[in-house]
Amino acid sequence: MTTMDLNQLRTFVVLYELRGVTAAAESLHVTQPTVSYTLRRLRERFDDELFRREGHDMVPTARATALFGPLHEALAQIDATVSDPEAFEPSRFQGELTLGLTSIGEQTFLPPVMAALAHEQSRPHLQVERLDADQVEEGLVRGAIDLAMTVSMIGSPRLWRTHVRAVEYVALSSTRHPLPAVGPQMFDGRHFVRVSARGGHVFPLQALVEHGLMPQVVLTIEEYATVPAVVQTTDLVVLLPRHVAEVFSGWFDGLQISDLPWPAQSTPVSLYTRREANLSPAQRWFRALVREAVSTDEYQGVSR
Numbered sequence: 623m624t625t626m627d628l629n630q631l632r633t634f635v636v637l638y639e640l641r642g643v644t645a646a647a648e649s650l651h652v653t654q655p656t657v658s659y660t661l662r663r664l665r666e667r668f669d670d671e672l673f674r675r676e677g678h679d680m681v682p683t684a685r686a687t688a689l690f691g692p693l694h695e696a697l698a699q700i701d702a703t704v705s706d707p708e709a710f711e712p713s714r715f716q717g718e719l720t721l722g723l724t725s726i727g728e729q730t731f732l733p734p735v736m737a738a739l740a741h742e743q744s745r746p747h748l749q750v751e752r753l754d755a756d757q758v759e760e761g762l763v764r765g766a767i768d769l770a771m772t773v774s775m776i777g778s779p780r781l782w783r784t785h786v787r788a789v790e791y792v793a794l795s796s797t798r799h800p801l802p803a804v805g806p807q808m809f810d811g812r813h814f815v816r817v818s819a820r821g822g823h824v825f826p827l828q829a830l831v832e833h834g835l836m837p838q839v840v841l842t843i844e845e846y847a848t849v850p851a852v853v854q855t856t857d858l859v860v861l862l863p864r865h866v867a868e869v870f871s872g873w874f875d876g877l878q879i880s881d882l883p884w885p886a887q888s889t890p891v892s893l894y895t896r897r898e899a900n901l902s903p904a905q906r907w908f909r910a911l912v913r914e915a916v917s918t919d920e921y922q923g924v925s926r
Contacts, residue, residue, distance in 0.1 A: 628700075631693050633660040634672070638690045639765035641679045691763070691780060698900040710903035712744040712911075719746045719908050722753040722761055722770030726823070726846040726862075727891075730869050731771060731916050738915040746904075762896055768905050769912055770894045773823055782898060786917045787891040790864045791825050793880040794849070794871075799857035801880045808883060809833075813840045815852060815860040825888040826861035833884065850874040891916075 636646045637657070647654045665672055668689070673680035682690070723731060728750060739748070751767050755774035761767045763780055773789055795801050795812075802808050816839045819827055830836050841858065843849075849860050850870040854877060864879070871877045893916075895901060895909050 628697075630660050630664055630667075632697055633657060634664050634686075635690065635694050635697060637661065637673060637680060638682055638686060638694075641673075641681070641764075643680065694763075695897070695900055698902075701902070710907060712742045712907055715744055715746055715904055715907075717746055717904060718749055719769075719904065720749045720751055720767045721912070722751050722758060722767040722772075724755075724772065724823075725752065726866055727771050728752075729847065730866055731912075734915040735912055738911050742911065746908075758894060762894060768895065769909055771891055771912075771916070772894070773889050773891050775889045775892065776894060780897065782895050783892050784913065785890040786893050786913060787865065789825075789888045789890055791829070791861055791882060791886040791888065792864045792867050793859050793861055793882060794853055794867045795859045795878050795880065796854055796857065797876045797878045800878050801859065804881050804883050806883055808880070809835060809838070809859065812857070812859050813838050815839075815841045815843065815849060815858050817846055817849065817860065817862070818842070818844045823863070823888075825886070829861060829882070829884065829886075850877060853877060 633646065633650060636649050637643070640646050640649060643654050643657045643661070647657045650657070661672070668685060670685040671683055672686040673682055675681070721735070732750065736748075739746070751761070753761055753767065753770060753772075755772055758770045758772055758774065759776055759778050759781060762770060771786070776783065793801060793809075801812070814830065814835060816827065816830065817823070830839060841852070843852075846862065846866065849862065850873060852858060853860055854874050861882070867877075867879045871879060893909070893913055895905065898906075901909070
């Protein structure tokens with residue numbers, strides 16, 4: 623395989639990840655006509671259109687999707703073979719890293735991650751991307767994000783996963799309108815805030831449905847960020863993870879955390895990246911840093 627062949631395949635991988643000729647040219651430090659010419663050569667070689675333009679995006683064909691995984695892994699292995707992993711120094715790294723988090727993840731996990739970066743004396747440009755749970759795998763595989771954290775359990779052979787934190791759910795209410803002692807009737811006559819499950823937290827909705835509390839929901843919102851201010855000033859109740867409730871209670875006075883009268887464990891928060899062979903030295907270092915920053919002792923084993 624010639625150097626030109628490798629460059630063609632690298633162009634294909636970058637096009638697949640970035641979905642645009644302009645973005646690919648910028649990433650590869652070549653001109654747009656060079657990328658367009660290489661794409662024509664690739665189409666001839668594979669006898670397939672590979673990408674179809676839809677609006678501003680280059681959408682991959684089924685053939686391109688089938689090619690991407692093996693080609694990306696092969697190029698990553700070549701890069702790992704010819705690079706010196708010992709040469710990576712966190713304190714000198716100033717590139718960009720992208721972390722996929724839900725809004726609730728931003729509030730609970732960014733503080734320890736930023737503290738860990740400061741301790742390492744590393745100053746990368748950290749970009750946080752808001753991803754719905756069903757977009758995590760595609761975002762990682764395409765390279766749109768480097769790491770993601772979610773309670774969604776994604777059983778994909780294309781991804782590496784480890785559990786980092788158990789998730790126990792509790793009720794949060796105002797101290798001006800406290801909940802009674804834990805028991806089957808503790809929510810009688812109370813009304814609820816329901817938060818969208820786009821981030822993967824499906825337990826609250828399941829619990830409200832299972833225990834016949836949906837008729838008591840009077841407010842549905844998209845983000846957890848507004849929860850503490852709403853609950854603090856009303857008699858409303860919200861179901862949410864304990865670690866998030868503890869963060870909110872530290873920020874806002876007048877909030878009460880109550881245990882639930884039913885089993886309240888869900889799938890743990892997991893950290894996801896591409897498979898090991900597909901990671902750069904910077905991504906491996908960042909994964910280890912994030913894992914250490916947000917983990918509890920209960921979850922330390924790699925699951926995949």
